[in-house]
Amino acid sequence: MRTVDFDYYLPPELIAQTPLEPRDRSRLMLLDRRDGSVEHRTFPEITGFLRAGDVMVFNDSRVIPARLEGREVDSGVKLEVLLLRQLEPGLWETLAKPAKRVKPGARIEIIGVNGNRPGVRITAEAISAGEGGTRLIRFSDEARLPELGKIPLPPYIHLPLKDPERYQTVYARMDGSAAAPTAGLHFTPELLGDIQSKGVRCLFVTLHIGLDTFRPVREDNPLEHPIHREYGVVSREVAEELSRAKAEGRRIICVGTTAVRLLEAAAQTGISGGVPPFSGWVDLFIVPGHRFRMADVLITNFHLPRSTLLMLVSAFAGSDLINQAYREAIARQYRFYSFGDAMLVI
Numbered sequence: 001m002r003t004v005d006f007d008y009y010l011p012p013e014l015i016a017q018t019p020l021e022p023r024d025r026s027r028l029m030l031l032d033r034r035d036g037s038v039e040h041r042t043f044p045e046i047t048g049f050l051r052a053g054d055v056m057v058f059n060d061s062r063v064i065p066a067r068l069e070g071r072e073v074d075s076g077v078k079l080e081v082l083l084l085r086q087l088e089p090g091l092w093e094t095l096a097k098p099a100k101r102v103k104p105g106a107r108i109e110i111i112g113v114n115g116n117r118p119g120v121r122i123t124a125e126a127i128s129a130g131e132g133g134t135r136l137i138r139f140s141d142e143a144r145l146p147e148l149g150k151i152p153l154p155p156y157i158h159l160p161l162k163d164p165e166r167y168q169t170v171y172a173r174m175d176g177s178a179a180a181p182t183a184g185l186h187f188t189p190e191l192l193g194d195i196q197s198k199g200v201r202c203l204f205v206t207l208h209i210g211l212d213t214f215r216p217v218r219e220d221n222p223l224e225h226p227i228h229r230e231y232g233v234v235s236r237e238v239a240e241e242l243s244r245a246k247a248e249g250r251r252i253i254c255v256g257t258t259a260v261r262l263l264e265a266a267a268q269t270g271i272s273g274g275v276p277p278f279s280g281w282v283d284l285f286i287v288p289g290h291r292f293r294m295a296d297v298l299i300t301n302f303h304l305p306r307s308t309l310l311m312l313v314s315a316f317a318g319s320d321l322i323n324q325a326y327r328e329a330i331a332r333q334y335r336f337y338s339f340g341d342a343m344l345v346i
Contacts (some may be wrong), residue, residue, distance in 0.1 A: 007142030016339035017159045019166045025069040027341040053250040059181040060204040062172035065149030073107040099133035152299030181243035182338040183256035207232040207262040216306040229281040231274045232262040236277040266291040286312040298345040302336040
């Protein structure tokens with residue numbers, strides 16, 4: 001297995017720059033792992049592939065206003081700081097730009113994105129430096145960060161977002177992500193109601209998404225890629241329902257790769273055939289050859305070349321089928337990435 005096996009060329013015009021309205025207007029590609037067939041539908045048609053007793057698992061993490069602007073106190077140099085994950089109260093792992101100006105001991109004044117809160121000022125100190133521009137930074141008044149920050153968009157989206165809520169799922173409720181669980185962006189409250197009316201049980205877990213969702217794998221051997229940890233929670237109630245459904249042979253439908261990673265990581269900590277309650281860091285790297293314990297069906301978007309997400313989807317559906325599907329999606333001009341179209345793998 002080589003990283004180049006997960007590479008492909010995407011015409012730039014197929015990268016969706018804005019969300020569709022309404023949310024569920026997107027296209028849906030149906031992949032059937034049993035016979036390798038590919039069909040083309042619209043997202044609301046997903047209800048036709050659901051049946052009573054199915055369990056659909058959503059990631060309810062909410063994107064925080066993680067993009068901060070500031071300046072180094074001593075030099076006055078302007079800085080950008082992206083919050084990645086909280087390690088303890090006041091202490092965050094961040095991505096700083098320009099990183100070379102944020103050395104351990106550097107003092108930073110956070111001034112708000114585009115000066116959006118000119119009367120609010122908090123200070124911060126760089127504690128240590130990590131790889132790839134990451135920095136541990138301690139903030140003087142963490143509670144005021146939401147006033148100063150802005151919702152970050154992926155680096156491949158170049159147009160401003162008029163409504164920041166369009167980069168949140170309609171069921172997002174647990175603050176903590178630096179990026180949205182984008183497979184969930186297609187769901188509307190009405191569509192969720194239609195799904196539940198079919199006898200499908202909707203359950204919610206939390207995995208806070210960090211830097212690695214956009215970082216390409218640069219090593220020739222993907223197993224040498226240092227995947228970042230993300231914090232996740234599966235409640236006792238949800239774990240019991242999932243284990244019961246699995247024991248009864250009912251399908252577990254994961255909405256997004258983040259739900260897959262969390263359930264598969266939690267399942268590895270418990271007994272065979274179920275999932276225990278879980279609360280902790282997830283560093284599971286799913287590549288072809290992984291034996292899936294929980295996920296039976298996957299709803300996902302189209303992912304970046306050489307990404308860990310594309311590797312996960314290839315592990316679930318098979319590399320040959322995914323390669324075929326991506327070629328067809330490009331030929332039919334599907335919309336790609338966060339605001340793009342969706343795929344249902346059964």
